[in-house]
Amino acid sequence: MSANLTVERTEGGPDNGSGPPPVRRNKHDRGNPAFKGLSHLALFVWALTVILPILWTFLASFKTNTQIFTDPLGLPSSISWDSWGRAWEKANVGTYLFNSVIVVACGTAGTMLLGAMAAYVLSRFSFRGNRFIYTLFVSGMVFPVFLALVPLFFVVRNLGLLNTHLGLILVYIAYSLPFTVFFLSAFFRTLPVPIAEAAMIDGASHTRTFFQIMVPMAKPGLISITVFNVIGQWNQYLLPIVLLAGDDKKWVLTQGIANISTNAGYQADWPGLFAALTMTIIPALVVYLIFQRQIQAGLTSGALK
Amino acid sequence: MRMPRGGARFVISFLALPIIIYVIFVIAPYLQAFYLALTDWKGITASPKFVGFKNFEVLFSDSVFWKAVLHHGILLLVLPLVTLIIALFFAFLLNMGAGTKGVRGSRFYQAVFFFPQVLAVAVIGVLFQAMYRPDKGGVLNGLLDLVGVEPIGWLTKPNLALWMLIAVLVWQAVGFYVVLFAAGMASIPKEIVEAAQLDGCSKGRMFFQVTLPLLWDTMQVAWVYLGIAAFDGFAIVQVLSVDRGGPDGSTTVLPLEIWRNAFTFSKYGYASAMGVALFVLSLTFAVLTLRVTRRERIEY
Numbered sequence: 110m111s112a113n114l115t116v117e118r119t120e121g122g123p124d125n126g127s128g129p130p131p132v133r134r135n136k137h138d139r140g141n142p143a144f145k146g147l148s149h150l151a152l153f154v155w156a157l158t159v160i161l162p163i164l165w166t167f168l169a170s171f172k173t174n175t176q177i178f179t180d181p182l183g184l185p186s187s188i189s190w191d192s193w194g195r196a197w198e199k200a201n202v203g204t205y206l207f208n209s210v211i212v213v214a215c216g217t218a219g220t221m222l223l224g225a226m227a228a229y230v231l232s233r234f235s236f237r238g239n240r241f242i243y244t245l246f247v248s249g250m251v252f253p254v255f256l257a258l259v260p261l262f263f264v265v266r267n268l269g270l271l272n273t274h275l276g277l278i279l280v281y282i283a284y285s286l287p288f289t290v291f292f293l294s295a296f297f298r299t300l301p302v303p304i305a306e307a308a309m310i311d312g313a314s315h316t317r318t319f320f321q322i323m324v325p326m327a328k329p330g331l332i333s334i335t336v337f338n339v340i341g342q343w344n345q346y347l348l349p350i351v352l353l354a355g356d357d358k359k360w361v362l363t364q365g366i367a368n369i370s371t372n373a374g375y376q377a378d379w380p381g382l383f384a385a386l387t388m389t390i391i392p393a394l395v396v397y398l399i400f401q402r403q404i405q406a407g408l409t410s411g412a413l414k
Numbered sequence: 415m416r417m418p419r420g421g422a423r424f425v426i427s428f429l430a431l432p433i434i435i436y437v438i439f440v441i442a443p444y445l446q447a448f449y450l451a452l453t454d455w456k457g458i459t460a461s462p463k464f465v466g467f468k469n470f471e472v473l474f475s476d477s478v479f480w481k482a483v484l485h486h487g488i489l490l491l492v493l494p495l496v497t498l499i500i501a502l503f504f505a506f507l508l509n510m511g512a513g514t515k516g517v518r519g520s521r522f523y524q525a526v527f528f529f530p531q532v533l534a535v536a537v538i539g540v541l542f543q544a545m546y547r548p549d550k551g552g553v554l555n556g557l558l559d560l561v562g563v564e565p566i567g568w569l570t571k572p573n574l575a576l577w578m579l580i581a582v583l584v585w586q587a588v589g590f591y592v593v594l595f596a597a598g599m600a601s602i603p604k605e606i607v608e609a610a611q612l613d614g615c616s617k618g619r620m621f622f623q624v625t626l627p628l629l630w631d632t633m634q635v636a637w638v639y640l641g642i643a644a645f646d647g648f649a650i651v652q653v654l655s656v657d658r659g660g661p662d663g664s665t666t667v668l669p670l671e672i673w674r675n676a677f678t679f680s681k682y683g684y685a686s687a688m689g690v691a692l693f694v695l696s697l698t699f700a701v702l703t704l705r706v707t708r709r710e711r712i713e714y
Contacts (some may be wrong), residue, residue: 118459144617148507148517156526157505158585162545165553169544178551182560227432230425242433249440253645253696255669256430256689259450259682260443283439286432315424344534346649347669351677367653370540383544389537397532401525404532409594 138319163390170196170384177379190191192380194387198371202385205365206360206392212274212361213342216281220338221331223282224289229319231290232297233305243294249287258351265352272356277349281342289334292410296330297323336400343393450686457680469687479551479688482668485576486645486695489583489667494640497584498633501591506621508592511600524596527589535586539653542582546654566680569656571707572664578664579650583643589634598632599625668692 126219146283169177170192171185197203231243262271270276300323308318346363353359360368366389373382397404451469453462458547473479504527508520530538546568547552568578602625610624624635648669652658658674659666668688676685 145517149519152507152517152519152523155500155588156523159526159530159589162541162553166541166544171456177548180546181547181551181553181556208455223435224433226428230428234421234425236425237420242429245441246432246436247471249436251697252444253669253689253692253699255648255672256447256686256693257440257443258672258689259676259686260446264439264443279435283435286436286440290432315421316427319428340532344532344536346534346653347673351673354677363534363555366538366540370543370653382540385613386537386540390533393532394529397529401528405524405528405593407595408531408590 123299145226161202166383166390167317167387168381170387172380172383174379177383192378192384195378196385196388197383200369200381200385201357201360201365202369202388203361205362206388208274209343209362212215212277212281213339215274215278216342217335217338219278219282220285221335221344224286224334225293225324225327225331226319227286228290228293229323232294233302238328243290246287246290249284250291254284254347258347262351272353272359274353274359277361279282280352281345285338285341289338292334293327294329296327300326332403333407333410336383336403337410340404340408415466437673447689450683452479452687453683455683455686462683465683469684470691472684473687473691478663478666478671479531479668479691480603481663482666482671485647485667488576489580489644489647490641492580493583493587495645496580496635496638497587497591497640500584500588501595501636502626502629504588504592505595505599506625508596520596523591524589527592530586531590533586535649536581536653537551538586539650541706546578558604569654570661572661575655575661576665579654582650582654587640587643592633594636595629598629602628610638623642634703638700641699642696643705645669645692645699668695 124136165181166187171188171190176183176186195258227246229241231246233241265271265276265280268276270279304326305318305322308322309315344363345361346367349361349364353361353364357365357368366385369382369385373379450462452464452466454465454468455462504523508517508523518696520686547553547555548565548567548570550556550559552563552565552568554568558564558566567574569575606624606628607620610620615624645668647667651665651667651670652673655665659670669692672685672688672692675688
């Protein structure tokens, strides 16, 4: 890639203003075929570095142990789904996937409900302590979760929630609230006031105004943050290995996969590992292909605020 | 909106549950961490005993701690720099400068580049175990074998391992920043770009003197994000490195040591002290970055 960079520079003229800049009309400049070709080459090479490791994993799930390591770059000699069956049944990928879906579905739903409620009240009502509560929520964004790790473990344990999905869900909700409240408060502040007031004058209660008027109006913001939270909670690794370590029937996908990879060597079942890995990546890939724009917007929304 | 009838009750009913959950699971643990850091708490049965700053004395003479701090320093320099340079380069190629329409396939490239961002770091760590295998069975070494190079112990050589982990983090992060910067570049007004082109501005100069200054805000956010990531690294080191942080501590990071001290050695007080150290380091970084990078904002 560095080679491309150098060539691109000589093609494009001096870049640091040393010497007189070549006078060019933008027509010519835009159509420079050498620059275009090299751009595409660089982009293509990076695309390959992203796709190939993933593709290799897919293919390796169909190989045999020996084939994987004696001929790492070869194609599988035959398509056999055995390893997929082993991964799903014996390595419990099915269970982990199900657990992840439960935890993330409840975690995100809870986060969005409580986050939207808090954000709405904090952004649209003035009362004593409003500023303080808002700051309390938002300050959670600056603390690294590792600082809280030890006490958090004991809080969850003392509540009897260690090794339970409920405990993990509540912790996910709690740690997703700072960003959710921060983002949604900003969003609710931009919504027009008169509509909500009109609803109130027509006799709607505060709660009804919130659910039937404000939530629908806030839909774009809610979708972005839902996507953000789903991906964040789905990919969480630290909290499950600390809070669910003791009961492998309750493990979520990330910790299950990491554990399978530790065991793959002992059990000499590498195709099984790659099948498990493939089963983890495919749902993410499918969801990504369908909701690509929302996902990109949702994940970058934090940075663009 | 002022507080019309029934307002107070409504406010309380909407805030109660979020605040209770947040205080129990977030605020209380954070506050306790500062206290636990001053105790010698080691187990579940014994109650914590106050020992003042002893944990910190031990910490500052612990070579593992300094190794981890050094690794955060390296991450802090290398991760943002390399990621941002690659991402800016690709974003620039995709936009062919700024304000103009993107190259053909721009959407496709952005979609592919971004994909690793939606995968869990733990999953990516497992994925790269196969890439980095030290024998000819690994993908990288298999490729080297084609050109007759002996296999390299990517993760088993102490002076190489950390760099290979950083490479994975860069691999995952680049797409996110390409999308971010490409969006920023696309929103640069066409007139500015065309004016520069009419004045005979070359592509390179356009990049450094037009695109970059106008992207400054986005760059700053990106730098903070990657800086925060540099103080983490837990999942990738825990999953991918040899012996979790090895070989011989050459890839360890503070989050990993916190986790290990707490949940393997049951040194809860000591782990909390490490947590406080990590907090101070990352806070210092955030404050410094905001100070140093503050600049006049260019309105357009």
